Amino acid sequence: MKALQVNLEHLVRREVRLEGQLAVEALDIDTRDEMIRLGGPLLYELEVSRVSDELVVRGSLELELHCTCVRCLRPVVHWVRLKDWQCVIPLTGPERVMPEGDLVDLTPFVREDILLAFPLHPLCEPGCPGLLHSEPGRARFPQSLDGLASPSVWSKLDELKFE
Numbered sequence: 001m002k003a004l005q006v007n008l009e010h011l012v013r014r015e016v017r018l019e020g021q022l023a024v025e026a027l028d029i030d031t032r033d034e035m036i037r038l039g040g041p042l043l044y045e046l047e048v049s050r051v052s053d054e055l056v057v058r059g060s061l062e063l064e065l066h067c068t069c070v071r072c073l074r075p076v077v078h079w080v081r082l083k084d085w086q087c088v089i090p091l092t093g094p095e096r097v098m099p100e101g102d103l104v105d106l107t108p109f110v111r112e113d114i115l116l117a118f119p120l121h122p123l124c125e126p127g128c129p130g131l132l133h134s135e136p137g138r139a140r141f142p143q144s145l146d147g148l149a150s151p152s153v154w155s156k157l158d159e160l161k162f163e
């Protein structure tokens with residue numbers, strides 16, 4: 001049984017509590033953004049109950065992201081925290097989930113909402129001034145347009161430009 005699966009049989013009598021960690025591999029998220037990488041396992045604390053023909057999932061989800069600030073390129077840790085997450089999963093009708101035997105996998109629902117909570121443009125701090133205006137030595141790549149960059153970088157760029 002996978003970490004985020006519930007057994008429908010168990011839900012007949014009582015709520016089911018799921019608590020633990022899900023490896024990022026199992027979460028199977030493609031961030032499609034080179035500025036965002038998954039930093040650790042998904043931490044979850046969920047309560048699942050069955051209300052007539054629906055599963056109601058409530059609880060919290062937390063996931064650490066290792067981002068790169070889109071302005072200054074500094075590494076920055078960003079936590080996705082869904083504290084009062086709720087999800088309703090229909091067991092009948094056109095949108096119904098397909099159980100494997102008695103097991104319903106919550107992973108796709110968790111993945112979808114976690115992805116929606118990702119930062120669109122990660123910043124190290126609100127109002128980050130970016131590379132050009134940062135103090136020397138503060139940025140991870142202290143290159144700027146006024147001659148601080150090593151000449152080799154620029155000559156390489158020039159070579160590319162004139163090819």
Ligand SMILES: [Zn+2]
Pocket residue numbers: 069070071072073074123124125128129130
């Ligand atoms: Zn920044």
